[in-house]
Amino acid sequence: MGDHVSHPGTIGLTLARFTPHERPQWLARSAALLNAAELGRVAAITDPDARARHAVGRALVRLIGAQAAGCGPMELEVAVTDTGKPWLPELPDLHVNVAHTLRAVIVATASVAAIGVDIEHPAAATVQPLRVAQRLFASDEVSALHELPEDRLADWFTSVWTIKEAVAKALGSGIIPALSEVVVDSGDAGLTLAAVGSGPPAESWTLHQLVAPGGSEKIAVAVPVPGVKLAQVTVLTLSGFARAASGQGATERTWSRSARRRASR
Amino acid sequence: MEDKIRDIIGSHARLTVSAISLPEDADLYAAGMSSQASVSIMVALEDEFGLEFPDRMLKRSVFQSIASIRAALCEIQSTAAV
Numbered sequence: 001m002g003d004h005v006s007h008p009g010t011i012g013l014t015l016a017r018f019t020p021h022e023r024p025q026w027l028a029r030s031a032a033l034l035n036a037a038e039l040g041r042v043a044a045i046t047d048p049d050a051r052a053r054h055a056v057g058r059a060l061v062r063l064i065g066a067q068a069a070g071c072g073p074m075e076l077e078v079a080v081t082d083t084g085k086p087w088l089p090e091l092p093d094l095h096v097n098v099a100h101t102l103r104a105v106i107v108a109t110a111s112v113a114a115i116g117v118d119i120e121h122p123a124a125a126t127v128q129p130l131r132v133a134q135r136l137f138a139s140d141e142v143s144a145l146h147e148l149p150e151d152r153l154a155d156w157f158t159s160v161w162t163i164k165e166a167v168a169k170a171l172g173s174g175i176i177p178a179l180s181e182v183v184v185d186s187g188d189a190g191l192t193l194a195a196v197g198s199g200p201p202a203e204s205w206t207l208h209q210l211v212a213p214g215g216s217e218k219i220a221v222a223v224p225v226p227g228v229k230l231a232q233v234t235v236l237t238l239s240g241f242a243r244a245a246s247g248q249g250a251t252e253r254t255w256s257r258s259a260r261r262r263a264s265r
Numbered sequence: 266m267e268d269k270i271r272d273i274i275g276s277h278a279r280l281t282v283s284a285i286s287l288p289e290d291a292d293l294y295a296a297g298m299s300s301q302a303s304v305s306i307m308v309a310l311e312d313e314f315g316l317e318f319p320d321r322m323l324k325r326s327v328f329q330s331i332a333s334i335r336a337a338l339c340e341i342q343s344t345a346a347v
Contacts, residue, residue: 047281047297083325101299124279126305135308161301175300176307176323 010231012109016056022238027052029245030059033073053105057098060107061086068094108221116169117221118162122154129157136179144186160184162220170222171199200224277305289331303328316341
């Protein structure tokens with residue numbers, strides 16, 4: 001399961017993506033790792049993809065936490081915040097955050113500070129990016145959006161959204177206020193943080209943006225500490241996940257450089 | 266009002282089930298609505314009803330169901346009518 005433990009100073013990302021055909025197996029393998037309360041939350045989700053990705057996210061948190069704690073995934077204590085986000089009381093130096101879109105789930109980890117991650121598929125972007133930006137984004141962001149050709153609107157909006165949501169999740173704040181308070185600059189250096197509202201100043205954050213390996217989802221991950229490196233992304237296949245879930249270790253593909261190049265274009 | 270709310274949910278929430286058949290207290294997030302879709306719905310509601318959600322209503326629970334959305338809209342409209 002990746003290298004979350006061996007490189008405590010870095011950000012770890014673990015990605016799982018399932019097809020509709022694989023969905024029942026991902027759900028079943030994940031459910032086998034969850035406790036009764038977690039299973040209750042899974043059962044309350046009526047959409048099949050949403051149910052599976054929630055279960056997979058919680059299962060990944062257990063697997064990653066268990067690896068760090070040196071225990072079995074079912075033995076790990078996983079608490080949830082008032083807003084339903086998981087955290088690990090036994091591992092105060094392992095911050096986790098989960099995000100999902102369509103049929104992809106990502107878990108981010110960091111030891112240095114609370115971490116936020118978001119993943120969004122451009123195909124799932126709002127049907128009215130310009131209108132949402134006009135209502136909630138900063139004027140400079142709306143100006144940048146106006147300068148884009150129409151076929152790039154969804155892509156830009158998705159990237160900017162992931163940054164704002166990742167920062168909001170690191171701060172533990174609501175996403176809608178963060179859409180206004182977190183400001184993204186679209187300069188020559190790509191998308192960078194310009195302001196973070198009531199949080200630590202923009203220059204003190206580490207922000208990484210990438211495209212999900214093997215897909216087109218945009219990912220942003222943020223921590224309120226400068227200079228934190230991104231470790232290789234761990235991509236779990238169904239068979240690798242099944243092996244990890246059964247305690248036999250995962251077969252994984254790691255990836256970083258090629259997708260970072262794609263993300264920076 | 267409820268028909269318009271359902272129309273907007275159908276256009277913006279990207280659910281796999283029909284917004285017309287959703288129970289009014291059904292959890293839209295459990296039905297697959299993303300945070301981005303909820304914001305899209307919020308803006309579409311503002312445009313449709315000619316109002317603006319105050320900051321205190323810009324939270325997840327307000328957009329959780331048809332019933333919660335309708336309650337918020339009614340509250341905004343009644344406040345504006347005073």
